[in-house]
Amino acid sequence: MTRVGVLALQGDFREHLAVLRELGADAVAVRRPEELDLIDGLVIPGGESSVMDKLARSFGLFGPLQAAIAAGLPVYGTCAGLIMIADTLVDAIAGQQSLGGLHVSVRRNAFGSQLDSFETDVDIPALGEPPVHAVFIRAPVVESVADDVTVLAALPDGRIIAVEQGPLLGTSFHPEITGDTRFHEYFLRKLQTSS
Amino acid sequence: MNMSTNTANQELGTSRVKRGLAEMLKGGVIMDVVNADQAKIAEDAGAVAVMALERVPADIRAQGGVARMSDPDLIDGIIAAVSIPVMAKARIGHFVEAQVLQALKVDYIDESEVLSPADYINHIDKWNFDIPFVCGATNLGEALRRITEGAAMIRSKGEAGTGDVSEATRHIRTIKSEIAALSSKTKDELYVAAKELQAPYELVAEVARTGKLPVVLFTAGGVATPADAALMMQLGADGVFVGSGIFKSGNPAARAAAIVKATTFYDDAAVIAEVSRGLGEAIVGINVNDIPAPHRLAERGW
Numbered sequence: 167m168t169r170v171g172v173l174a175l176q177g178d179f180r181e182h183l184a185v186l187r188e189l190g191a192d193a194v195a196v197r198r199p200e201e202l203d204l205i206d207g208l209v210i211p212g213g214e215s216s217v218m219d220k221l222a223r224s225f226g227l228f229g230p231l232q233a234a235i236a237a238g239l240p241v242y243g244t245c246a247g248l249i250m251i252a253d254t255l256v257d258a259i260a261g262q263q264s265l266g267g268l269h270v271s272v273r274r275n276a277f278g279s280q281l282d283s284f285e286t287d288v289d290i291p292a293l294g295e296p297p298v299h300a301v302f303i304r305a306p307v308v309e310s311v312a313d314d315v316t317v318l319a320a321l322p323d324g325r326i327i328a329v330e331q332g333p334l335l336g337t338s339f340h341p342e343i344t345g346d347t348r349f350h351e352y353f354l355r356k357l358q359t360s361s
Numbered sequence: 362m363n364m365s366t367n368t369a370n371q372e373l374g375t376s377r378v379k380r381g382l383a384e385m386l387k388g389g390v391i392m393d394v395v396n397a398d399q400a401k402i403a404e405d406a407g408a409v410a411v412m413a414l415e416r417v418p419a420d421i422r423a424q425g426g427v428a429r430m431s432d433p434d435l436i437d438g439i440i441a442a443v444s445i446p447v448m449a450k451a452r453i454g455h456f457v458e459a460q461v462l463q464a465l466k467v468d469y470i471d472e473s474e475v476l477s478p479a480d481y482i483n484h485i486d487k488w489n490f491d492i493p494f495v496c497g498a499t500n501l502g503e504a505l506r507r508i509t510e511g512a513a514m515i516r517s518k519g520e521a522g523t524g525d526v527s528e529a530t531r532h533i534r535t536i537k538s539e540i541a542a543l544s545s546k547t548k549d550e551l552y553v554a555a556k557e558l559q560a561p562y563e564l565v566a567e568v569a570r571t572g573k574l575p576v577v578l579f580t581a582g583g584v585a586t587p588a589d590a591a592l593m594m595q596l597g598a599d600g601v602f603v604g605s606g607i608f609k610s611g612n613p614a615a616r617a618a619a620i621v622k623a624t625t626f627y628d629d630a631a632v633i634a635e636v637s638r639g640l641g642e643a644i645v646g647i648n649v650n651d652i653p654a655p656h657r658l659a660e661r662g663w
Binding site for chain 2: 175
Protein backbone atom coordinates (compact mmCIF):
# COMPACT_ATOMS: atom_id res chain seq x y z
CA MET A 167 0.00 0.00 0.00
CA THR A 168 1.13 3.49 -0.75
CA ARG A 169 2.16 5.47 2.30
CA VAL A 170 1.85 9.25 2.19
CA GLY A 171 3.49 11.55 4.69
CA VAL A 172 2.10 14.93 5.71
CA LEU A 173 4.64 17.41 7.03
CA ALA A 174 3.40 18.06 10.56
CA LEU A 175 5.61 20.89 11.81
CA GLN A 176 2.80 23.48 11.81
CA GLY A 177 -0.43 24.23 9.97
CA ASP A 178 -3.51 22.29 8.92
CA PHE A 179 -1.81 18.90 8.58
CA ARG A 180 -4.67 17.09 10.35
CA GLU A 181 -7.06 18.09 7.55
CA HIS A 182 -4.71 16.64 4.92
CA LEU A 183 -4.31 13.43 6.93
CA ALA A 184 -8.09 13.13 7.16
CA VAL A 185 -8.64 13.61 3.40
CA LEU A 186 -5.89 11.13 2.48
CA ARG A 187 -7.25 8.52 4.90
CA GLU A 188 -10.76 9.05 3.55
CA LEU A 189 -9.33 8.19 0.13
CA GLY A 190 -7.90 4.95 1.50
CA ALA A 191 -4.26 6.03 1.70
CA ASP A 192 -1.99 5.09 4.59
CA ALA A 193 -1.26 8.66 5.74
CA VAL A 194 1.26 9.48 8.47
CA ALA A 195 2.50 12.68 10.10
CA VAL A 196 6.15 13.50 9.40
CA ARG A 197 8.28 15.59 11.78
CA ARG A 198 11.63 13.78 11.82
CA PRO A 199 14.23 13.02 9.12
CA GLU A 200 14.06 9.25 9.61
CA GLU A 201 10.32 9.33 8.91
CA LEU A 202 11.06 10.41 5.33
CA ASP A 203 12.45 6.96 4.58
CA LEU A 204 9.06 5.37 5.21
CA ILE A 205 6.94 7.34 2.73
CA ASP A 206 6.18 7.23 -1.00
CA GLY A 207 4.98 10.83 -1.23
CA LEU A 208 4.65 13.94 0.93
CA VAL A 209 2.04 16.62 1.39
CA ILE A 210 3.20 19.98 2.75
CA PRO A 211 0.13 21.65 4.29
CA GLY A 212 -1.13 25.16 4.64
CA GLY A 213 0.29 27.17 7.50
CA GLU A 214 3.00 29.76 7.94
CA SER A 215 5.85 29.01 5.54
CA SER A 216 8.44 30.99 7.52
CA VAL A 217 7.69 28.89 10.63
CA MET A 218 7.85 25.59 8.72
CA ASP A 219 11.18 26.68 7.25
CA LYS A 220 12.67 27.50 10.68
CA LEU A 221 11.44 24.28 12.27
CA ALA A 222 12.61 22.15 9.34
CA ARG A 223 16.08 23.64 9.68
CA SER A 224 16.18 23.44 13.50
CA PHE A 225 15.30 19.77 13.54
CA GLY A 226 17.55 18.55 10.73
CA LEU A 227 14.71 17.98 8.28
CA PHE A 228 15.57 20.61 5.70
CA GLY A 229 18.52 18.87 4.01
CA PRO A 230 16.91 15.40 3.93
CA LEU A 231 13.72 16.93 2.49
CA GLN A 232 15.71 18.63 -0.26
CA ALA A 233 17.53 15.39 -0.99
CA ALA A 234 14.26 13.44 -1.14
CA ILE A 235 12.73 15.96 -3.57
CA ALA A 236 15.87 15.84 -5.70
CA ALA A 237 15.62 12.03 -5.71
CA GLY A 238 12.09 12.26 -7.13
CA LEU A 239 9.81 12.09 -4.06
CA PRO A 240 6.32 13.20 -5.16
CA VAL A 241 5.32 16.28 -3.17
CA TYR A 242 2.05 18.22 -3.08
CA GLY A 243 2.20 21.66 -1.47
CA THR A 244 -0.88 23.72 -0.60
CA CYS A 245 -0.44 27.45 0.06
CA ALA A 246 2.53 27.51 2.48
CA GLY A 247 3.46 24.11 1.06
CA LEU A 248 3.64 25.61 -2.44
CA ILE A 249 5.98 28.28 -1.05
CA MET A 250 8.14 25.57 0.56
CA ILE A 251 8.75 23.72 -2.74
CA ALA A 252 9.25 26.80 -4.94
CA ASP A 253 12.75 27.52 -6.21
CA THR A 254 12.41 31.29 -5.76
CA LEU A 255 10.47 33.34 -3.21
CA VAL A 256 9.27 36.92 -3.52
CA ASP A 257 8.42 38.84 -0.31
CA ALA A 258 9.89 36.19 1.95
CA ILE A 259 10.97 37.29 5.42
CA ALA A 260 14.67 37.99 5.91
CA GLY A 261 16.63 34.74 5.82
CA GLN A 262 13.68 32.58 4.81
CA GLN A 263 14.62 29.60 2.65
CA SER A 264 12.54 27.27 0.54
CA LEU A 265 13.28 23.64 -0.21
CA GLY A 266 13.00 24.28 -3.94
CA GLY A 267 12.61 21.71 -6.66
CA LEU A 268 9.61 23.29 -8.34
CA HIS A 269 10.93 25.63 -11.01
CA VAL A 270 8.73 28.60 -10.23
CA SER A 271 8.85 31.94 -8.49
CA VAL A 272 6.17 32.36 -5.81
CA ARG A 273 5.03 35.56 -4.10
CA ARG A 274 3.93 35.26 -0.45
CA ASN A 275 0.71 37.01 0.65
CA ALA A 276 0.12 38.01 -2.97
CA PHE A 277 -3.45 39.20 -2.46
CA GLY A 278 -2.90 41.39 0.61
CA SER A 279 -4.18 41.06 4.17
CA GLN A 280 -6.83 38.67 5.52
CA LEU A 281 -9.54 41.09 4.32
CA ASP A 282 -8.50 40.18 0.77
CA SER A 283 -8.82 36.44 1.41
CA PHE A 284 -11.61 34.89 -0.67
CA GLU A 285 -13.24 31.81 -2.11
CA THR A 286 -14.22 31.30 -5.75
CA ASP A 287 -14.83 28.64 -8.40
CA VAL A 288 -11.87 27.80 -10.61
CA ASP A 289 -11.89 25.78 -13.83
CA ILE A 290 -9.18 23.13 -13.75
CA PRO A 291 -9.19 21.19 -17.05
CA ALA A 292 -6.93 18.45 -15.63
CA LEU A 293 -9.64 17.63 -13.05
CA GLY A 294 -12.64 18.06 -15.37
CA GLU A 295 -16.09 19.23 -14.31
CA PRO A 296 -17.35 20.73 -12.07
CA PRO A 297 -15.02 23.66 -11.32
CA VAL A 298 -13.02 23.41 -8.10
CA HIS A 299 -14.28 25.62 -5.27
CA ALA A 300 -11.01 27.17 -4.15
CA VAL A 301 -10.31 28.93 -0.82
CA PHE A 302 -7.50 31.49 -0.80
CA ILE A 303 -6.24 32.53 2.64
CA ARG A 304 -3.49 35.15 2.62
CA ALA A 305 -2.52 33.10 -0.39
CA PRO A 306 0.59 33.08 -2.57
CA VAL A 307 0.59 33.16 -6.38
CA VAL A 308 3.04 31.77 -8.89
CA GLU A 309 4.65 34.72 -10.64
CA SER A 310 6.76 32.89 -13.21
CA VAL A 311 7.33 29.33 -14.34
CA ALA A 312 10.11 27.50 -16.19
CA ASP A 313 9.42 25.64 -19.43
CA ASP A 314 9.06 22.27 -17.74
CA VAL A 315 6.23 23.47 -15.47
CA THR A 316 2.59 22.89 -16.47
CA VAL A 317 0.10 25.53 -15.39
CA LEU A 318 -3.02 23.71 -14.16
CA ALA A 319 -5.06 26.77 -13.26
CA ALA A 320 -5.06 30.55 -13.31
CA LEU A 321 -7.52 33.18 -12.09
CA PRO A 322 -9.43 35.19 -14.72
CA ASP A 323 -6.81 37.96 -14.35
CA GLY A 324 -4.11 35.49 -15.38
CA ARG A 325 -2.49 34.93 -11.99
CA ILE A 326 -1.25 31.33 -11.73
CA ILE A 327 -2.64 29.33 -8.79
CA ALA A 328 -1.96 25.65 -9.58
CA VAL A 329 1.11 24.07 -11.16
CA GLU A 330 2.64 20.68 -11.83
CA GLN A 331 6.16 19.59 -12.70
CA GLY A 332 6.76 15.85 -12.89
CA PRO A 333 6.15 14.47 -9.38
CA LEU A 334 5.59 17.93 -7.87
CA LEU A 335 2.19 19.57 -7.48
CA GLY A 336 1.39 22.94 -5.96
CA THR A 337 -1.76 24.99 -5.34
CA SER A 338 -2.18 28.48 -3.86
CA PHE A 339 -5.45 27.36 -2.30
CA HIS A 340 -6.62 24.72 0.19
CA PRO A 341 -8.53 21.70 -1.19
CA GLU A 342 -8.09 20.11 2.25
CA ILE A 343 -10.73 22.36 3.83
CA THR A 344 -13.48 22.21 1.20
CA GLY A 345 -14.37 18.52 1.01
CA ASP A 346 -13.40 18.36 -2.69
CA THR A 347 -10.91 15.48 -2.82
CA ARG A 348 -9.97 15.63 -6.50
CA PHE A 349 -6.56 17.25 -6.00
CA HIS A 350 -5.60 14.65 -3.42
CA GLU A 351 -6.80 11.86 -5.74
CA TYR A 352 -4.76 13.41 -8.55
CA PHE A 353 -1.70 13.42 -6.28
CA LEU A 354 -2.25 9.83 -5.16
CA ARG A 355 -2.39 8.73 -8.81
CA LYS A 356 1.01 10.38 -9.27
CA LEU A 357 2.38 8.20 -6.47
CA GLN A 358 1.10 5.06 -8.10
CA THR A 359 2.68 5.92 -11.45
CA SER A 360 6.02 6.84 -9.83
CA SER A 361 6.35 3.77 -7.58
CA MET B 362 -23.42 37.93 7.62
CA ASN B 363 -21.33 40.63 6.04
CA MET B 364 -19.77 38.53 3.31
CA SER B 365 -19.55 40.29 -0.02
CA THR B 366 -18.71 39.46 -3.60
CA ASN B 367 -16.24 41.51 -5.61
CA THR B 368 -16.15 42.18 -9.35
CA ALA B 369 -14.11 39.04 -10.04
CA ASN B 370 -16.89 36.92 -8.47
CA GLN B 371 -14.80 36.22 -5.40
CA GLU B 372 -16.59 35.87 -2.06
CA LEU B 373 -14.89 37.78 0.76
CA GLY B 374 -15.32 37.54 4.52
CA THR B 375 -17.07 34.15 4.46
CA SER B 376 -17.08 31.89 7.51
CA ARG B 377 -14.81 29.48 5.66
CA VAL B 378 -12.27 32.20 4.92
CA LYS B 379 -12.44 33.54 8.49
CA ARG B 380 -12.21 30.16 10.20
CA GLY B 381 -9.70 29.02 7.59
CA LEU B 382 -7.00 31.47 8.66
CA ALA B 383 -7.20 30.07 12.19
CA GLU B 384 -6.85 26.56 10.73
CA MET B 385 -3.56 27.64 9.17
CA LEU B 386 -2.27 28.96 12.51
CA LYS B 387 -2.68 25.57 14.22
CA GLY B 388 0.36 24.07 15.87
CA GLY B 389 1.76 27.56 16.17
CA VAL B 390 2.47 30.23 18.77
CA ILE B 391 0.88 33.68 18.67
CA MET B 392 2.88 36.25 20.60
CA ASP B 393 1.81 39.51 22.27
CA VAL B 394 3.82 42.52 21.07
CA VAL B 395 3.50 46.22 21.85
CA ASN B 396 5.69 47.65 19.08
CA ALA B 397 7.41 46.89 15.77
CA ASP B 398 10.70 45.86 17.41
CA GLN B 399 9.01 43.20 19.49
CA ALA B 400 7.01 42.07 16.46
CA LYS B 401 10.21 41.51 14.50
CA ILE B 402 11.76 39.54 17.36
CA ALA B 403 8.62 37.40 17.50
CA GLU B 404 8.60 36.76 13.75
CA ASP B 405 12.30 35.86 13.77
CA ALA B 406 11.68 33.44 16.64
CA GLY B 407 9.03 31.58 14.65
CA ALA B 408 5.75 33.14 15.80
CA VAL B 409 2.89 32.12 13.53
CA ALA B 410 1.21 35.50 14.16
CA VAL B 411 1.63 38.48 16.46
CA MET B 412 -0.96 40.15 18.69
CA ALA B 413 -0.76 43.93 18.94
CA LEU B 414 -1.84 45.53 22.19
CA GLU B 415 -1.17 48.71 24.12
CA ARG B 416 0.55 47.07 27.09
CA VAL B 417 1.25 43.42 27.83
CA PRO B 418 -1.11 42.00 30.47
CA ALA B 419 1.56 41.96 33.21
CA ASP B 420 1.96 45.73 32.79
CA ILE B 421 -1.79 46.32 32.63
CA ARG B 422 -2.00 44.41 35.91
CA ALA B 423 0.89 46.32 37.52
CA GLN B 424 -0.04 49.79 36.31
CA GLY B 425 -3.82 49.56 36.49
CA GLY B 426 -6.01 52.08 34.68
CA VAL B 427 -8.11 51.53 31.59
CA ALA B 428 -6.54 49.35 28.90
CA ARG B 429 -7.62 50.07 25.33
CA MET B 430 -6.92 49.28 21.68
CA SER B 431 -3.37 50.18 20.56
CA ASP B 432 -2.48 53.46 18.89
CA PRO B 433 -3.04 53.07 15.10
CA ASP B 434 0.52 54.28 14.48
CA LEU B 435 1.86 51.36 16.52
CA ILE B 436 -0.37 48.92 14.66
CA ASP B 437 0.71 50.33 11.29
CA GLY B 438 4.32 49.99 12.41
CA ILE B 439 3.80 46.36 13.39
CA ILE B 440 2.04 45.55 10.09
CA ALA B 441 4.93 47.15 8.21
CA ALA B 442 7.56 45.29 10.24
CA VAL B 443 6.36 41.71 9.72
CA SER B 444 4.79 39.56 7.00
CA ILE B 445 3.12 37.00 9.30
CA PRO B 446 -0.51 37.71 10.27
CA VAL B 447 -1.09 40.61 12.66
CA MET B 448 -3.87 40.40 15.22
CA ALA B 449 -4.95 43.26 17.47
CA LYS B 450 -7.08 43.52 20.59
CA ALA B 451 -10.32 45.46 20.90
CA ARG B 452 -12.26 45.92 24.13
CA ILE B 453 -15.23 43.62 24.76
CA GLY B 454 -18.30 45.25 23.16
CA HIS B 455 -16.30 48.10 21.60
CA PHE B 456 -17.44 47.65 18.02
CA VAL B 457 -15.94 50.98 16.98
CA GLU B 458 -12.45 49.89 18.05
CA ALA B 459 -13.16 46.80 15.92
CA GLN B 460 -14.20 48.99 12.98
CA VAL B 461 -10.95 50.93 13.35
CA LEU B 462 -8.87 47.75 13.46
CA GLN B 463 -10.65 46.48 10.34
CA ALA B 464 -9.92 49.80 8.61
CA LEU B 465 -6.25 49.39 9.59
CA LYS B 466 -6.34 45.99 7.85
CA VAL B 467 -5.13 43.82 10.68
CA ASP B 468 -5.68 40.13 9.94
CA TYR B 469 -7.65 39.14 13.07
CA ILE B 470 -9.34 40.97 15.95
CA ASP B 471 -9.21 39.66 19.51
CA GLU B 472 -12.26 40.84 21.44
CA SER B 473 -10.36 40.55 24.66
CA GLU B 474 -11.00 40.49 28.39
CA VAL B 475 -7.38 41.59 28.85
CA LEU B 476 -8.48 45.11 27.89
CA SER B 477 -11.07 46.98 29.97
CA PRO B 478 -14.57 46.02 28.78
CA ALA B 479 -16.49 48.77 26.95
CA ASP B 480 -19.85 47.04 27.43
CA TYR B 481 -20.75 44.86 30.39
CA ILE B 482 -23.84 43.42 28.67
CA ASN B 483 -23.15 42.91 24.96
CA HIS B 484 -20.25 41.52 23.02
CA ILE B 485 -19.54 42.76 19.49
CA ASP B 486 -21.83 41.42 16.73
CA LYS B 487 -18.96 39.86 14.86
CA TRP B 488 -21.07 38.82 11.84
CA ASN B 489 -21.06 42.52 10.92
CA PHE B 490 -17.39 42.35 9.95
CA ASP B 491 -15.41 40.88 7.05
CA ILE B 492 -12.44 40.52 9.40
CA PRO B 493 -12.39 37.41 11.62
CA PHE B 494 -12.53 37.54 15.42
CA VAL B 495 -11.01 35.41 18.16
CA CYS B 496 -12.67 35.50 21.58
CA GLY B 497 -11.80 34.15 25.01
CA ALA B 498 -13.79 31.51 26.87
CA THR B 499 -13.52 29.77 30.23
CA ASN B 500 -16.01 27.02 29.45
CA LEU B 501 -17.95 25.46 26.57
CA GLY B 502 -21.09 27.57 26.98
CA GLU B 503 -19.07 30.77 26.77
CA ALA B 504 -17.21 29.48 23.69
CA LEU B 505 -20.49 28.58 21.95
CA ARG B 506 -22.03 31.98 22.76
CA ARG B 507 -19.02 33.70 21.19
CA ILE B 508 -19.27 31.46 18.11
CA THR B 509 -22.98 32.31 17.88
CA GLU B 510 -22.00 35.98 17.82
CA GLY B 511 -19.62 35.24 14.92
CA ALA B 512 -16.26 34.38 16.52
CA ALA B 513 -14.14 32.39 14.02
CA MET B 514 -11.63 31.17 16.60
CA ILE B 515 -11.73 30.56 20.37
CA ARG B 516 -8.96 30.79 22.92
CA SER B 517 -9.34 29.58 26.46
CA LYS B 518 -8.70 32.58 28.69
CA GLY B 519 -6.38 31.47 31.44
CA GLU B 520 -5.30 34.34 33.66
CA ALA B 521 -3.29 36.76 31.52
CA GLY B 522 -0.20 38.49 32.82
CA THR B 523 0.43 36.12 35.70
CA GLY B 524 2.92 33.57 34.39
CA ASP B 525 0.74 31.11 36.31
CA VAL B 526 -0.58 28.45 33.95
CA SER B 527 -3.13 26.96 36.36
CA GLU B 528 -6.15 28.86 35.03
CA ALA B 529 -5.23 28.05 31.42
CA THR B 530 -5.11 24.40 32.43
CA ARG B 531 -8.47 24.63 34.16
CA HIS B 532 -10.15 26.34 31.20
CA ILE B 533 -8.90 24.02 28.48
CA ARG B 534 -9.70 20.99 30.64
CA THR B 535 -13.18 22.35 31.29
CA ILE B 536 -13.92 22.99 27.61
CA LYS B 537 -12.55 19.61 26.55
CA SER B 538 -14.43 17.67 29.23
CA GLU B 539 -17.69 19.50 28.52
CA ILE B 540 -17.33 18.57 24.83
CA ALA B 541 -16.66 14.95 25.75
CA ALA B 542 -19.73 14.93 28.03
CA LEU B 543 -21.92 16.21 25.17
CA SER B 544 -20.79 13.39 22.90
CA SER B 545 -22.37 10.78 25.16
CA LYS B 546 -25.76 12.48 25.46
CA THR B 547 -28.92 11.37 23.71
CA LYS B 548 -30.92 13.77 21.56
CA ASP B 549 -33.47 14.57 24.26
CA GLU B 550 -30.65 15.28 26.71
CA LEU B 551 -29.08 17.71 24.27
CA TYR B 552 -32.07 20.06 24.57
CA VAL B 553 -31.38 20.35 28.28
CA ALA B 554 -27.65 20.64 27.63
CA ALA B 555 -28.31 23.57 25.29
CA LYS B 556 -30.38 25.24 27.97
CA GLU B 557 -27.70 24.70 30.58
CA LEU B 558 -24.90 25.86 28.27
CA GLN B 559 -27.01 28.89 27.28
CA ALA B 560 -26.16 28.22 23.66
CA PRO B 561 -28.26 27.45 20.55
CA TYR B 562 -29.44 23.85 20.24
CA GLU B 563 -28.12 23.43 16.65
CA LEU B 564 -24.60 24.40 17.70
CA VAL B 565 -24.71 22.15 20.77
CA ALA B 566 -25.94 19.25 18.63
CA GLU B 567 -23.14 19.87 16.12
CA VAL B 568 -20.49 19.76 18.85
CA ALA B 569 -22.05 16.58 20.27
CA ARG B 570 -21.94 14.96 16.81
CA THR B 571 -18.42 16.02 15.79
CA GLY B 572 -16.78 15.91 19.22
CA LYS B 573 -15.11 19.27 18.69
CA LEU B 574 -15.80 22.98 18.37
CA PRO B 575 -16.62 24.13 14.83
CA VAL B 576 -13.69 26.57 15.10
CA VAL B 577 -10.05 26.31 16.11
CA LEU B 578 -9.34 26.31 19.87
CA PHE B 579 -6.10 27.86 21.17
CA THR B 580 -5.15 28.40 24.80
CA ALA B 581 -3.87 31.55 26.48
CA GLY B 582 -3.17 33.14 29.81
CA GLY B 583 -0.13 32.40 31.95
CA VAL B 584 1.96 30.32 29.53
CA ALA B 585 5.59 31.11 30.42
CA THR B 586 7.79 28.12 29.54
CA PRO B 587 8.23 25.55 26.75
CA ALA B 588 6.77 22.92 29.08
CA ASP B 589 3.71 25.12 29.72
CA ALA B 590 3.09 25.34 25.95
CA ALA B 591 3.51 21.58 25.53
CA LEU B 592 1.13 20.99 28.46
CA MET B 593 -1.54 23.01 26.66
CA MET B 594 -0.98 21.03 23.45
CA GLN B 595 -1.13 17.69 25.26
CA LEU B 596 -4.41 18.82 26.84
CA GLY B 597 -5.80 19.22 23.34
CA ALA B 598 -5.21 22.84 22.35
CA ASP B 599 -4.72 23.57 18.63
CA GLY B 600 -2.07 26.17 19.43
CA VAL B 601 -0.91 28.65 22.04
CA PHE B 602 -1.01 32.37 22.73
CA VAL B 603 1.89 33.68 24.80
CA GLY B 604 1.61 37.17 26.22
CA SER B 605 3.75 38.63 28.97
CA GLY B 606 5.65 35.34 29.26
CA ILE B 607 8.00 36.27 26.43
CA PHE B 608 8.77 39.98 26.68
CA LYS B 609 8.74 39.95 30.51
CA SER B 610 11.39 37.23 30.57
CA GLY B 611 15.19 37.52 30.65
CA ASN B 612 15.81 36.52 27.02
CA PRO B 613 12.69 37.02 24.90
CA ALA B 614 14.16 35.83 21.57
CA ALA B 615 15.51 32.56 22.96
CA ARG B 616 12.42 31.86 25.05
CA ALA B 617 10.10 32.59 22.12
CA ALA B 618 12.00 30.23 19.81
CA ALA B 619 12.02 27.52 22.48
CA ILE B 620 8.26 27.79 23.02
CA VAL B 621 7.71 27.47 19.25
CA LYS B 622 9.75 24.26 19.15
CA ALA B 623 8.03 22.82 22.22
CA THR B 624 4.63 23.52 20.65
CA THR B 625 5.50 21.46 17.55
CA PHE B 626 7.19 18.64 19.51
CA TYR B 627 4.74 18.83 22.41
CA ASP B 628 4.70 15.05 22.82
CA ASP B 629 8.49 14.60 22.81
CA ALA B 630 9.95 15.16 26.29
CA ALA B 631 13.53 14.94 25.01
CA VAL B 632 12.95 17.90 22.69
CA ILE B 633 11.15 19.88 25.40
CA ALA B 634 14.05 19.22 27.79
CA GLU B 635 16.59 20.32 25.20
CA VAL B 636 14.85 23.57 24.28
CA SER B 637 14.24 24.42 27.96
CA ARG B 638 17.97 24.68 28.75
CA GLY B 639 19.63 28.03 29.41
CA LEU B 640 16.67 30.29 28.71
CA GLY B 641 17.44 32.62 31.61
CA GLU B 642 14.80 34.03 33.85
CA ALA B 643 11.13 33.33 33.21
CA ILE B 644 8.53 35.95 33.99
CA VAL B 645 8.51 36.28 37.81
CA GLY B 646 4.75 36.08 37.84
CA ILE B 647 1.98 36.15 40.39
CA ASN B 648 0.06 33.18 41.73
CA VAL B 649 -3.53 33.43 40.57
CA ASN B 650 -4.69 32.59 44.12
CA ASP B 651 -3.04 35.78 45.36
CA ILE B 652 -5.15 37.91 43.02
CA PRO B 653 -8.45 39.02 44.56
CA ALA B 654 -11.35 37.77 42.45
CA PRO B 655 -12.47 41.23 41.22
CA HIS B 656 -9.03 41.70 39.63
CA ARG B 657 -9.09 38.47 37.66
CA LEU B 658 -9.31 39.21 33.95
CA ALA B 659 -10.87 35.84 33.10
CA GLU B 660 -14.06 36.88 34.87
CA ARG B 661 -14.66 39.61 32.30
CA GLY B 662 -16.99 38.41 29.52
CA TRP B 663 -19.87 36.04 30.07
